[in-house]
Amino acid sequence: MTTKYTEDHEYIRVDGAHGIVGITNYAQDQLGDIVFVELPSIGQKLKKGDEAAVVESVKAASEIYSPASGTVTEVNMALAAEPGLINTSPDADGWIFKLKLDRAAELDALMDDAAYAKHTA
Amino acid sequence: MxxxxxxxxxxxxxxxxxxxxxxxxxxxxxxxxxxxxxxxxxxxxxxxxxxxxxxxxxHMGPSFLLLDQKSGDAQKDHETIAALVEPLVCGDIKGLKPGQIRYTLLLNEAGGALDDLMLARPADPAWAGTLYVIVNAGTKQGDWSRIAAAAGGQAKLNRADNxxxxxxxxxxxxxxxxxxxxxxxxxxxxxxxxxxxxxxxxxxxxxxxxxxxxxxxxxxxxxxxxxxxxxxxxxxxxxxxxxxxxxxxxxAGLPLYGHDLDETVSPTEAGLNFAISKRRREAADFPGAPRILKEFAGDLGRVRVGLFVEGAPAREGAEILDASGAAIGRVTSGGFAPSLNRAIALGFVPAASSSPGTKLQVSVRGRLQPAEVTPLPFVPHRYVRKATP
Incomplete structure (x- = not known):
């Protein structure tokens, strides 16, 4: 399993043809307390860079863009009741949606751990 | 970002x-x-x-307006300084008791709000002939110029925003x-x-x-x-x-200047009738009095209301629609209420749609969400009002 990152601070944890998407710890810290999450629909087809979800902090709404093209297979319903999971556990319980990837090769353009660490340094 | x-x-x-x-x-x-x-x-x-x-x-604009030539009679000096600023605002400044603060609005000739501000009379008679004036950060230069111009050569405005x-x-x-x-x-x-x-x-x-x-x-x-x-x-x-x-x-349901109040909004539209003092209403001697008194009597186009919003917060600029889907107004401030754990908003709607309990809708990112007119404040005020000695 590998994790890749976008410049907009989404991550995608990839296992074969499937990926789990969320926002990074850096992003949740910048946004502050998350109070609402708008999730994509299951079966929704996304192209890389499409708006997939919206997270709302007390102050503002921020769009979450899909790190890759694919079909939404699952969304994290726990966020409806507890949007703060994105703050407390951005890379585990605070995941946002799962994606069946169209082309795994598309991920090569994203940053790996080391590049993302540099990006946020 | x-x-x-x-x-x-x-x-x-x-x-x-x-x-x-x-x-x-x-x-x-x-x-x-x-x-x-x-x-x-x-x-x-x-x-x-x-x-x-x-x-x-x-960052706000605290300041003091000081009468140049004091008579030595505390009440008279207060009345003189009050008379310099009253033509700009709808509050009774002359009637302030020593030590009292009043929330009021600086108005244009059309009755629109140029700012909301606090004016206060010093408790100590030695300071009679002074007003403590606190204006908003974003409007302070304009407000102070206006107040200084109204004071003419009779009073000096000292900024205290350092x-x-x-x-x-x-x-x-x-x-x-x-x-x-x-x-x-x-x-x-x-x-x-x-x-x-x-x-x-x-x-x-x-x-x-x-x-x-x-x-x-x-x-x-x-x-x-x-x-x-x-x-x-x-x-x-x-x-x-x-x-x-x-x-x-x-x-607390309190308006924020530049969002819930601007140069087109009158105090009555904003739900601030308490800030239009009785003496001033009776004298009809404040800027925009014809419009504001008409509105005060009930002839009102739009009103500021509180909304409980279901779902995502409706932010400033979001459209407000009636139950049938007709656009009737806009949200002027909105967000998440941590004490209530839900989304709330302030906005303007026609008077006919302003009664608490009225079912409305808000448009958030192109989708309609239910909203309901709610009495203000959303969370009760807990001010401690003591009888004036």
Whole structure:
């Protein structure tokens, strides 16, 4: 399993043809307390860079863009009741949606751990 | 995420303290100010409702208007200075009792709000002929020019925005301030006085904009850090940023200038009839009186209302629609209410759609969400009003 990152601070944890998407710890810290999450629909087809979800902090709404093209297979319903999971556990319980990837090769353009660490340094 | 522009931003006298406390500095009204500290907006908001929150509001516009030639008769001197500013506002300034603060509005000739502000009469007769004037940060230059012009050659406007202006708000705020500066708890809500503290004079008002009891303290710049830290030394006090300041005032249903109030909005439309003093109404002698008195009598196009919003927060600019889907207004402030754990908003709708319980809708990112007109404030005010001695 590998994790890749976008410049907009989404991550995608990839296992074969499937990926789990969320926002990074850096992003949740910048946004502050998350109070609402708008999730994509299951079966929704996304192209890389499409708006997939919206997270709302007390102050503002921020769009979450899909790190890759694919079909939404699952969304994290726990966020409806507890949007703060994105703050407390951005890379585990605070995941946002799962994606069946169209082309795994598309991920090569994203940053790996080391590049993302540099990006946020 | 766009990086904020930091050039040309002014800093407040407590800037270093905010940075030391881990405040996240953002541009606001031309100043660099903390939007939050490390604990975050929700924790800061709740702390203020339960204990005491310390806010740096030094970017605002405290000032003093001083009569040039005093007669020596305190009442007469007050009436003279009041008469200079009354033509600009809808409040009864002449009728202020010594030590009393009044919330009022600076109006244009069309009855629209140029700003909302506090005007106060000193308690000490030695200071008669002075008004303590506190205006908003974003409008202060214009407000001060207007007030100075109205004062003509008869009074001088002294800005005090080089000073520190601290607000301590919450149910424990007054007891904490009183321990530091004995006598503060004897002030009733919306009164103020001058107090000695550690070799300086503090101007302390029992007032605020969170819906909670509390004080606002004007302090000489040289003493601001010392006062800030003396207040923070009390374990019941935590520093609070702009984010929670906004969510607290929104829950309290209080309008924010530049959002819920602007040059087109009259005090009556904004639900601020209490700020149009009876004497002024009877005399019809304030800017925009024909329009405002007509509205006051019930002939009103639009009204500011509170909305409970289902689902995602409806932010400023979101369209408000009636139950049938017709667009009827816009949200002017909206967000998440930490004390209520739901989305709330302020906005303007036609009077016919303004009764509490009216079912409306808001458009958020192109989707309609249910909303319901709700009485203001969303969270009850807890001011401590004492009988004036």
């Amino acid at each position: 766009a990086e904020p522009q930091t050039e040309d931003l002014k800093t407040v006298v407590l800037n270093d303290e905010h940075v030391k406390l881990g405040g996240r500095m953002v541009p606001f009204s031309g100043y660099s100010l903390p939007v939050q500290y490390p604990t975050g907006i929700i924790a800061e908001h709740k702390w203020t409702r339960e204990h005491a929150g310390l806010f740096d509001v030094s 000073c520190g202006l601290l607000a301590l708000q919450g149910p424990e705020a007054v007891a904490i301030a009183d321990r530091l500066v004995p006598g503060v708890q004897d002030l009733g809500f919306m009164t103020y006085g001058s107090f000695s503290w550690g070799g300086t004079q503090l101007v302390i008002s029992r007032s605020g904009y969170t819906g909670e009891d509390g004080v606002e303290i004007l302090v000489e710049p040289e003493y601001a850090t010392q006062l800030w830290n003396a207040l923070l030394a009390d374990p019941r006090v935590k520093p609070i940023g702009l984010g929670a300041r906004d969510s607290l005032r929104l829950e």
